[in-house]
Amino acid sequence: MLPVIRLAALYTALFFGANPAAADVMAADALRAGDMKKLNLAAPDAVPAVGLLGLDDAPRSLDEFKGKWVLVNFWATWCAPCRVEMPSLGALQHSLGGPGFEVVTVAAGRNGVPQIEKFMAEAGVTHLAALRDPKGALSREMGIVGLPVTVILNPEGAEVGRLIGDADWNSAEARAVLTALMAP
Template sequence: MPHGADRTASPNREAPGRRAALAFLGAAFSSVLARRAEAKVLPLLSRRLVRLHPPEAPPALHFKTATGETQTLADFRGKGVVLNVWATWCVPCKAEMPALNHLATIVAPDGIVVLPVSIDTGGLKAVQKFYAANHIAHLPILLDPDGGIARALKAPGVPTTVIVDRKGLIEGRVEGAVQWDAPASIALLRRLVGPAE
C-alpha cells in the first residue's frame, strides 16, 4: 500500500448525526435488498477510494490488446484513465464489471477511458467468453496473463483499480468492487481526473 495515503472525506457535508442515520438506513435498505432480491449493491467510489497525496507517477507497465498490440498508459496521455486489474474467476471483479461497462459509456464524452486489464491465465478466450456471457460491450479487451501489471502496481489482489488524471499521475487507488456508474462515483471520478482542456 502506498505511503502517505489517506481516505477521502465523503463528498457530502452533512451533520454527522444525519449522515449516520442515512448510512444506517442505507445499510438496512441495502441489506434488505441483498437478502430479498439479492440485488447487486456495491459501495460508492468514495467508500473504497484511497487518495494519493501528492499524486504519483505510475510505474512502468504494459498490457496487450485483443489483437496483440502492446499498450502503456502513455498511449492515453491527456485523458483520464480508470485502470482496472481484474480476473474472470474473481467474484468482486465480476460484480463490478457491468458498472464499469456502463461507466465507460457515460464518461467517454469527458475524455475518460476505462481500461480493464485481465490477468487471467486463460488469456483472450477466457475474457471473450466472460464479455459475451455478461453482456460487456463497451469495454476493450486488455490482457496481461503473466500479471506484470499487478506486480508493478503492488496490488494485493483483484480487483485493484487506479485512477490516472489528465496529467498522467495516479490520483487514487481502489481495492475491491465499486458501483462505478452511481452518480456520486462519477462526480468524484470527474473531480479526480480534473477538468478537460
C-alpha cells in the same frame, strides 16, 4: 506523537494549498460516499512503464491513454466480484466516456483471450478497452495483490486514486467523485 500529527496536518495543508491539482483531489475526497468510501485518493504517483497486450496480442501500454482521465480496472476471469463489478464499469464508460475520460480493463495473470471475450459477453460489456497483463508484471509493479483493484490515473498518467475491491462505478457517488477530479 502529537507533534508528528501536527506536522503531518501542516504538510498536507501546505501541499493541497500549493498544488492546484491536489485541490481537485480534496474536492473529490469530500464527495466520497457509498462504495466510494473505499477509494483512497492521494497526490499523483508515477505509474511504471510496463508493457501490456491487447486481445489481439499486439503490444499496448497505459501510456497510450495519456491526455485523459483513465479508470484502470485490474480483474480476472475467475474473480467473482469482478463479474459483479464489470457491468457498472461498462455503464460508466457509456455515461462519462469520451475524449477526456476512459475506462480501461486489465486482465491480470493468466486469462486466455477466449475466456476474456466470454466473460465480457456474459457481463454484457463489449465497448471497454481490454488489455492483458499475462505475466502480472504491471500488477506486481503497482502493488496489486488482490482483485479487483481500480486505479484512477490523471491526464499525465499518474495514479491519483485506488479502490481495492468491487464497487458500483456507475453510481451517483462514483460519478460525483470522478467529475470533481476531472474539473478544470
